[in-house]
Amino acid sequence: MTRPGPFSPRPRWLRALAGVAAGLLLATGLAACSSEDDEPTGSSSASASANFPVTIEHKFGSTTIEKKPTRVVTVGWNDQDYVLALGVVPVATRAWFDDYSTYPWVKEAASGKTLPTFSAEINFEAIIKQKPDLILAIYETINKETYDKLAAIAPTVIQSKDYADEQTPWDVQTLTTGKALGLEDEAKARVKEVQDAIAKAKQEHPEFVGKTLVVDYGPENGAHWLIGAKDPRRALFDALGFSAQQEKDELSEERLDVLDKDILFVNGATKADMLKRPVFARLKVVSEDRTLYTSFDTHLAGALSYSGPDALLYALDVLVPELANAADGDPKTAVKDLSNAA
Secondary structure, three states: OOOOOOOOOOOOHHHHHHHOOHHHHHHHHHHHOOOHHHOOOOOOHHHHHOOOOEEEEEOOEEEEEOOOOOOEEEOOOOHHHHHHHOOOOOOEEOOOOOOHHHOHHHHHHOOOOOOOEOOOOOOHHHHHHOOOOEEEEOOOOOOHHHHHHHHHHOOEEEOOOOOOOOOOOHHHHHHHHHHHHOOHHHHHHHHHHHHHHHHHHHHHOHHHOOOEEEEEEOHHHOOEEEOOOOOHHHHHHHHOOOEEOOOOEEEOHHHHHHHOOOEEEEEOOOHHHHOOOHHHHOOHHHHOOOEEEEOOOOHHHHHHHHOOHHHHHHHHHHHHHHHHHHHOOOOOOOOOOOOOOO
16 A cells, blocks of 8 residues: 655655656647647536636745636645545546545545546656646645646646645645635635534534644554644644644654653554554553554545545544543543544
């Protein structure tokens, strides 16, 4: 299974192959990048077309989209999740979790079809072959050289200069995606839907507020990577009122005491495997059953990693009851093992 790419820093080998042939590809392939014959029709096309042209500001300037996109390619690690949440099926997506098309919210949005992917690295040749009229690369660390290559293929939307790389909030990403697709009203409605669901959960569980929740990402092979505040992969926990630990990024086995806060969420390893490690098992947050676990094979892990509107709603339903059990201050309250959560 393809394991998650977005550790920070990203594993750069995933992209190294992409740049080798990019110059030749851009020189020879751009003539094929647009075709009116490829444009699908639909009842929403006329109303959406009225929203164009649109201009979106980003960290390298701005991108103007002249007309309603009909062939969307997503290059950011999670951009496909936001496109699907607005009723648009991309023609090609970045490969990340192998099981993405099996997730319940994805199956519904894509009518059960497997989404086409190009590769884990940014593959310019594969992108050119799709003849895109919009490229979305918001959740990715895009440098100027890569942006220029993508923009030469099609109008390309990347993150705003207002946020650090790969830290665009989910609601901002939803609204930016909606603007690029000509679906601003739909995007606002989806944001409100998720915000209302979070507000309801937060109101029902005031005990969440102020407690420190540590996210340990990908420890299945003995490595620990702490997800810090403002990272989209812990956005749901932050929105529910939990505080983040001060430490972030790689953590050695000798510093596992950092995990011993109010609640621990292990994303990327099963409970059974983690409890085999004596130092980890002795942590109070573990022994007092204030720890939640999920492996990368679960829909929950995928939901928290992709974090589009439908993914967040799915994760809320699964997580909130067990977060409440972990946060109630009673070690006798059992916390359900989510290691194999469907």
